[in-house]
Amino acid sequence: MLFNSLSFAFFFVIVTLLYYIFPHKNRWFLLLAASCYFYMAFVPIYILILAFTIVIDYLAGIFIEKAKGKQKKLFLIISLVANIGVLAIFKYYNFINDNIGVLAQALNLHNNVPYLKILLPIGLSFHTFQAMSYTIEIYRGNQKAERHFGVYSLYVMFYPQLVAGPIERPQNILPQMHAKHEFSYYNLVEGLKQMAWGFFKKLVVADRLSIYVDTVFPNPELHNGSTVAISAVFFAIQIYCDFSGYSDIAIGCARTLGFELMTNFKIPYYAKSISEFWSKWHISLSTWFRDYLYIPLGGNRVGKQRHYLNLFIVFIVSGLWHGASWNFIIWGFLHGVYQVLALILKPLFTKFETHLNQAALSFWFFVKGLGVFCLVTFAWIFFRAHTIHDAFLMIKNLKSFGEKPFLGNGVNQFGHCLIAIVLLLTIEYFMAFKPQVKLFSHPNSLIRWSAVLTLLFIILIFGVFNGGQFIYFQF
Amino acid sequence: MLNNNAILFFKKFAIFIVVVFAIDWLIGLGLQKLYFSLNEGQFAETTKALDKAAPDILVFGSSRAQHHYSSRILSQKLGLSIYNAGRDGQFLPYYCAVQDVILQRKTPKIIILDVNIWELGPNEQKYMKLAQLLPYVSEHPVLRKYTAEISEFENLKLISKTYPYNSTLLISIYDHVFKNNEPIDDRGYTALTGRVSETMFKKYSAEKALYDKKRATQNIMIDKHAINYYRQFLQKTKDLNIKTYVVISPTILKEPNTEEKSLLPAIAKKYSNVTFLDYAVDSTYNNHFKLFADEFHLNEIGAQKFSKSLAELIKKDL
Numbered sequence: 117m118l119f120n121s122l123s124f125a126f127f128f129v130i131v132t133l134l135y136y137i138f139p140h141k142n143r144w145f146l147l148l149a150a151s152c153y154f155y156m157a158f159v160p161i162y163i164l165i166l167a168f169t170i171v172i173d174y175l176a177g178i179f180i181e182k183a184k185g186k187q188k189k190l191f192l193i194i195s196l197v198a199n200i201g202v203l204a205i206f207k208y209y210n211f212i213n214d215n216i217g218v219l220a221q222a223l224n225l226h227n228n229v230p231y232l233k234i235l236l237p238i239g240l241s242f243h244t245f246q247a248m249s250y251t252i253e254i255y256r257g258n259q260k261a262e263r264h265f266g267v268y269s270l271y272v273m274f275y276p277q278l279v280a281g282p283i284e285r286p287q288n289i290l291p292q293m294h295a296k297h298e299f300s301y302y303n304l305v306e307g308l309k310q311m312a313w314g315f316f317k318k319l320v321v322a323d324r325l326s327i328y329v330d331t332v333f334p335n336p337e338l339h340n341g342s343t344v345a346i347s348a349v350f351f352a353i354q355i356y357c358d359f360s361g362y363s364d365i366a367i368g369c370a371r372t373l374g375f376e377l378m379t380n381f382k383i384p385y386y387a388k389s390i391s392e393f394w395s396k397w398h399i400s401l402s403t404w405f406r407d408y409l410y411i412p413l414g415g416n417r418v419g420k421q422r423h424y425l426n427l428f429i430v431f432i433v434s435g436l437w438h439g440a441s442w443n444f445i446i447w448g449f450l451h452g453v454y455q456v457l458a459l460i461l462k463p464l465f466t467k468f469e470t471h472l473n474q475a476a477l478s479f480w481f482f483v484k485g486l487g488v489f490c491l492v493t494f495a496w497i498f499f500r501a502h503t504i505h506d507a508f509l510m511i512k513n514l515k516s517f518g519e520k521p522f523l524g525n526g527v528n529q530f531g532h533c534l535i536a537i538v539l540l541l542t543i544e545y546f547m548a549f550k551p552q553v554k555l556f557s558h559p560n561s562l563i564r565w566s567a568v569l570t571l572l573f574i575i576l577i578f579g580v581f582n583g584g585q586f587i588y589f590q591f
Numbered sequence: 592m593l594n595n596n597a598i599l600f601f602k603k604f605a606i607f608i609v610v611v612f613a614i615d616w617l618i619g620l621g622l623q624k625l626y627f628s629l630n631e632g633q634f635a636e637t638t639k640a641l642d643k644a645a646p647d648i649l650v651f652g653s654s655r656a657q658h659h660y661s662s663r664i665l666s667q668k669l670g671l672s673i674y675n676a677g678r679d680g681q682f683l684p685y686y687c688a689v690q691d692v693i694l695q696r697k698t699p700k701i702i703i704l705d706v707n708i709w710e711l712g713p714n715e716q717k718y719m720k721l722a723q724l725l726p727y728v729s730e731h732p733v734l735r736k737y738t739a740e741i742s743e744f745e746n747l748k749l750i751s752k753t754y755p756y757n758s759t760l761l762i763s764i765y766d767h768v769f770k771n772n773e774p775i776d777d778r779g780y781t782a783l784t785g786r787v788s789e790t791m792f793k794k795y796s797a798e799k800a801l802y803d804k805k806r807a808t809q810n811i812m813i814d815k816h817a818i819n820y821y822r823q824f825l826q827k828t829k830d831l832n833i834k835t836y837v838v839i840s841p842t843i844l845k846e847p848n849t850e851e852k853s854l855l856p857a858i859a860k861k862y863s864n865v866t867f868l869d870y871a872v873d874s875t876y877n878n879h880f881k882l883f884a885d886e887f888h889l890n891e892i893g894a895q896k897f898s899k900s901l902a903e904l905i906k907k908d909l
């Protein structure tokens with residue numbers, strides 16, 4: 117079930133109403149049943165995969181807590197193998213097989229291992245990572261094992277964040293699953309407003325830009341440098357609005373039920389450095405990798421070269437997390453390169469910045485911000501292109517930058533794209549630099565209502581209502 | 592259970608809903624006026640096709656129909672009235688919807704259906720683009736079955752008066768403010784000025800060769816739903832005994848005979864009232880880039896040449 121569908125609107129209203137009507141002790145059951153229904157609206161049979169990992173991790177959690185010494189580690193390994201095994205089969209099997217095939221061909225050998233004709237279960241990487249964080253935290257002694265099987269199942273399946281995050285930690289969400297949430301006018305209203313903001317990003321910006329992007333990326337051989345540059349910028353904005361829009365709807369939706377999910381995006385394209393970008397982009401995944409991969413590898417408390425290697429490992433794994441394709445690996449590798457370069461250049465930049473006055477410093481930060489956006493956008497080309505060949509073709513086509521670009525369906529399409537971007541940048545500018553304005557939570561009710569109504573009618577007049585899939589569902 | 596906090600919420604929410612519907616009605620009314628007061632542009636042409644057109648010859652298709660079939664030449668040569676209902680970026684579901692509406696009003700003598708070679712290929716947009724019909728649903732309820740294809744519960748969304756005019760504001764304002772510089776024909780046809788240069792043609796030829804090579808290796812899924820629409824369109828012309836021409840109009844390069852393309856004549860052959868004409872392999876037009884305004888469309892000179900030749904052919908059948 118997609119957030120941007122009328123089916124979800126009915127589902128949301130019914131579940132929220134029932135939630136507050138149900139007595140507290142039965143609410144877990146309502147939310148679990150609703151989450152199962154929500155998930156089964158995609159491919160019903162895949163609920164069995166979720167059930168498998170839920171049972172394994174639930175038992176593993178209890179055994180890890182009870183066990184001592186090596187046994188503790190053994191149960192953790194069983195849990196991790198089960199989770200990563202499911203990921204490996206459904207997400208990486210064909211990719212690995214493909215690459216073995218290429219290697220075998222190069223060695224004049226035959227690879228007779230068959231391909232699996234299976235669809236990737238929706239949001240698999242998200243709920244698998246959330247499940248893994250549960251057993252790891254119990255192993256580390258930061259979390260007690262959940263004894264209530266229904267509540268644990270809900271921890272993995274809570275419908276607002278089930279298919280595209282935020283990837284929660286047990287310490288934050290499990291206590292909330294047990295707590296009694298009284299009806300709160302404030303939470304409900306603020307939750308609905310955050311959902312509206314998410315719908316704006318998804319329907320007005322992301323889905324509008326996708327019309328242009330989806331025309332250019334599949335056929336790079338037909339487009340010149342100007343068109344490639346525009347489509348890359350459009351995709352950078354599209355993926356931000358698509359994913360952060362989803363997160364806003366998920367967080368808002370959970371808030372209407374009294375749950376507080378972690379912030380997943382903090383206006384990342386206003387970042388002035390690549391490390392700042394990653395502290396503001398998909399925060400729940402970045403912190404997951406930091407806590408469970410980067411720090412265990414030694415983080416930055418190792419020699420310089422090992423530190424750089426750790427960064428490369430994290431970003432390449434992050435690329436692979438997104439998808440089983442060389443495109444994503446290159447995307448991750450590029451971000452690894454950016455991180456290392458940023459570390460190398462940091463002393464130089466810091467020294468340079470001490471010589472600048474306030475005005476020059478502001479301009480310098482603007483240039484740095486623009487540079488970060490360009491680097492991130494360049495990497496997105498690999499992320500979005502169908503094949504590596506397509507990505508390189510697009511980059512090659514950039515040499516004809518300056519030729520008349522493809523403007524889609526003229527005023528209607530391109531004009532709407534520009535309006536969407538201007539609206540987004542304006543509102544986010546206020547959010548980032550003038551937070552005191554608080555249009556949607558202004559103390560004056562007339563201003564507050566007008567702001568919310570304006571947002572709703574902008575969605576209705578300029579939104580794209582074709583039920584476009586969220587990009588991150590495929591991960 | 593519900594407490595005072597909840598009662599306050601529901602009270603305010605009820606007020607909010609009333610305000611939303613009131614504003615929706617007002618904005619919808621404004622957008623409706625803006626939309627239906629247009630005299631030129633694609634919205635005005637759609638209104639003419641759906642609300643007024645009742646000619647002897649009807650042309651259906653996408654932008655290639657709109658720019659390739661000169662109403663003046665066809666009308667003069669055949670001595671019959673004509674309307675060109677071709678619309679930019681549209682596909683078979685749209686042609687069927689417009690055919691349904693116009694044929695309720697008048698049965699034409701001749702129908703020309705211009706089809707693209709990728710008409711039966713996969714493209715979700717062909718159903719999304721039926722949203723262009725939303726402003727007309729209240730006047731022509733027959734369109735509901737087509738608009739239902741856009742998304743689940745699509746017709747339920749029409750409870751909003753603003754929603755049918757979604758994404759129309761910008762172009763409505765544009766068409767009111769800026770006048771069309773292209774030659775105007777009030778019978779739907781729009782001539783394209785400009786000409787493909789030799790450099791552009793060479794570049795496009797190279798790009799197209801790459802594209803065809805890639806597409807030849809892809810497993811193109813045939814859209815069975817689109818085939819049903821194609822059959823529905825042709826069946827309707829057969830039921831009403833309308834002489835029908837299904838035409839792939841001229842293309843700048845010779846088009847390969849893909850499965851999706853070869854299905855077009857194969858299906859048309861089953862209808863005795865239908866003549867299928869393929870100009871995508873006609874050397875009179877292929878590679879003659881001076882007859883084209885861009886990679887996909889004939890310019891005015893090309894359209895005149897094509898329309899004359901088509902009129903001669905139809906005349907022989909009359």
